[in-house]
Amino acid sequence: METRDIGILIVDDERVVRASLYNWFKEDGYRVETAENAAEALKKLQATGYDIILLDIKMPGMDGLELQRRIREFDKNAIVIIITAYASVDTAVQALKEGAFDYVTKPIDPDDLTHLVRNAIHQRTLAAENVQLKRKIEELSQLEEIVGESPPMKKVLELVKTVAATDATVMILGESGTGKELIARAIHANSNRRYFPLVPVNCGAMAEGLLESDLFGHEKGAFTGAQYRRKGKLEMANGGTLFLDEVGNISMKTQMDLLRVIETKQFTRLGGEQVIKVDFRIVCATNKNLEQSVKEGAFREDLYYRLNVFTIPLPPLRERRADIPLLANHFVHKYALQMSKDIKSISTDAMELLKGFDWPGNVRELENAIERAMVVGSPPCIKAEDLPRQVNGQSQIPGGDTLADVEKAHIKKILERTGWNITRSAEILKIDRVTLYNKIEKFGLRT
Amino acid sequence: MSVIALVPIHTVPATQLEHLARGIREILHCETALLPRLEAAAAYEAARNQYNSTTLLAHLLPLRPPHSAKILGITELDLFIPILTYVFGEAQLSGAAAVVSSFRLRNELYGLPADPTRLRQRLLKEANHELGHTFGLIHCRNVNCVMHPSTYAEDIDLKAERFCEECWKEAFESVH
Ligand SMILES: [Zn+2]
Ligand SMILES: [Zn+2]
Numbered sequence: 001m002e003t004r005d006i007g008i009l010i011v012d013d014e015r016v017v018r019a020s021l022y023n024w025f026k027e028d029g030y031r032v033e034t035a036e037n038a039a040e041a042l043k044k045l046q047a048t049g050y051d052i053i054l055l056d057i058k059m060p061g062m063d064g065l066e067l068q069r070r071i072r073e074f075d076k077n078a079i080v081i082i083i084t085a086y087a088s089v090d091t092a093v094q095a096l097k098e099g100a101f102d103y104v105t106k107p108i109d110p111d112d113l114t115h116l117v118r119n120a121i122h123q124r125t126l127a128a129e130n131v132q133l134k135r136k137i138e139e140l141s142q143l144e145e146i147v148g149e150s151p152p153m154k155k156v157l158e159l160v161k162t163v164a165a166t167d168a169t170v171m172i173l174g175e176s177g178t179g180k181e182l183i184a185r186a187i188h189a190n191s192n193r194r195y196f197p198l199v200p201v202n203c204g205a206m207a208e209g210l211l212e213s214d215l216f217g218h219e220k221g222a223f224t225g226a227q228y229r230r231k232g233k234l235e236m237a238n239g240g241t242l243f244l245d246e247v248g249n250i251s252m253k254t255q256m257d258l259l260r261v262i263e264t265k266q267f268t269r270l271g272g273e274q275v276i277k278v279d280f281r282i283v284c285a286t287n288k289n290l291e292q293s294v295k296e297g298a299f300r301e302d303l304y305y306r307l308n309v310f311t312i313p314l315p316p317l318r319e320r321r322a323d324i325p326l327l328a329n330h331f332v333h334k335y336a337l338q339m340s341k342d343i344k345s346i347s348t349d350a351m352e353l354l355k356g357f358d359w360p361g362n363v364r365e366l367e368n369a370i371e372r373a374m375v376v377g378s379p380p381c382i383k384a385e386d387l388p389r390q391v392n393g394q395s396q397i398p399g400g401d402t403l404a405d406v407e408k409a410h411i412k413k414i415l416e417r418t419g420w421n422i423t424r425s426a427e428i429l430k431i432d433r434v435t436l437y438n439k440i441e442k443f444g445l446r447t
Numbered sequence: 448m449s450v451i452a453l454v455p456i457h458t459v460p461a462t463q464l465e466h467l468a469r470g471i472r473e474i475l476h477c478e479t480a481l482l483p484r485l486e487a488a489a490a491y492e493a494a495r496n497q498y499n500s501t502t503l504l505a506h507l508l509p510l511r512p513p514h515s516a517k518i519l520g521i522t523e524l525d526l527f528i529p530i531l532t533y534v535f536g537e538a539q540l541s542g543a544a545a546v547v548s549s550f551r552l553r554n555e556l557y558g559l560p561a562d563p564t565r566l567r568q569r570l571l572k573e574a575n576h577e578l579g580h581t582f583g584l585i586h587c588r589n590v591n592c593v594m595h596p597s598t599y600a601e602d603i604d605l606k607a608e609r610f611c612e613e614c615w616k617e618a619f620e621s622v623h
Binding site: 003014016017019020021023024026027028029083106107108109110111113114220221229 | 501527528529530531532533534537538540557558559580585586596598599601
């Protein structure tokens, strides 16, 4: 929504307050009007609608509470923000109980005012139920196009639909490259929090101290290099969804801090004292066996149970091979557009290879393979030789026709195909894991 | 060519004024004229130990020379508008007067070592921003544009001294 489409009415008996706020919002481009008393406010409300009404709770004549009730009779979705002096916070609390969106005390911190109004607008947008429904349908259909139609994925989408509208914490389990962030986005997009941000945090990619300040933010001077106050991801996710990727990699110390935030819904920035209240939903993802980490003492049991409320297991691509053609064609289409290249399909041979490969790196690896093939291939279609070596089976170790050479090459090929998954490779080779380890050692094979 | 009149309020270091004047001339493609100093006592509010920027705008307006397009007050004093705890500056939207303060732009206020270069850059950006309002511009979504709103001093460092193409066209294309 453009700011000029949003109407704000300021009701305050003090002229200077009206003028200050009027100018402040005008500079942001809002449609702003003022009223000096309840009667004028009601007259203006009758003439035209407003999205947000800033209301001084203490005015001569009809008091703010009464005016708030009357405003709601006009428009029950109107967002009322109460302006109050410290002395009348009690009344403000009463106003909140009667449906006011929030209150601010005079004088207002410019930062608070900006955020308050932004949140109010989100809330207002949320009320537009029909728009909401339309988006919901659009986003789900988009998702289906991207992730596939196989029975295992249909099951996943069912789970997403079931849990999205609740506020439950969700844990997404899956190997790397299975599209865990995509599922997190789908949950967020179909939840009541969708007009607030989805804030992703990659817990695996950051050193402990960095992750801490990334999550909690810091005050200036909190540590060497903290030149300025920075808001953390927890604060940014307020109202929305916090997506903790690779949650199994969080250090013990940060696990404890995180648990406390989840339990109390409040925290302080690093080096700060101000208690900040937050409200967000957690969606987390891991490719680790967290239950095992709990047993080993590397992951707090209490945090595990907080996070593991509703689980969505994402199957690896090799367990839903039926989706490979759909996904592969989707990526061909995507890169054809991006590269303006006239490749529209995949040859039968190439498709057979794609379907037969194990994809240890899952959807991401498939996408990379198609992207590469689009670069090296030529119209009209992707051919077997355009695919990466480990897929088209040309990964042979040069030199030697002895049985040992062939054995070494074959083991290497299978290891590459499974992404060096020893258990899986041993299964395919029909040997036990110890034998496989010995052969790796013997042939001097390396990842 | 339009002229922007600059008025130091209370005390402002001469070098800071010169740098600001040069920056405004360069970015707004205009001339600047330096007017005599203005005292700020009338805008002082003892209860807050701050200066009312709206009152300052009212005192600046009659000082505007007839040939100049806008008048900009520059100060080191801490400014406020009645409803807010502080402001970096204030302008009359599509009007003639604006005021900026360096008080909250200084690193020292946030416990950091003084950085005169950064301070000059921030002041120039906020001056251009407030002048932009006098030319009728509202806040811009482009994070690089000087008309992007800044809540914290460090936010100012993220944006450029200049107007984005869209804002420039809207405010100045017809003027120049
Ligand atoms: Zn502004
Ligand atoms: Zn702009």
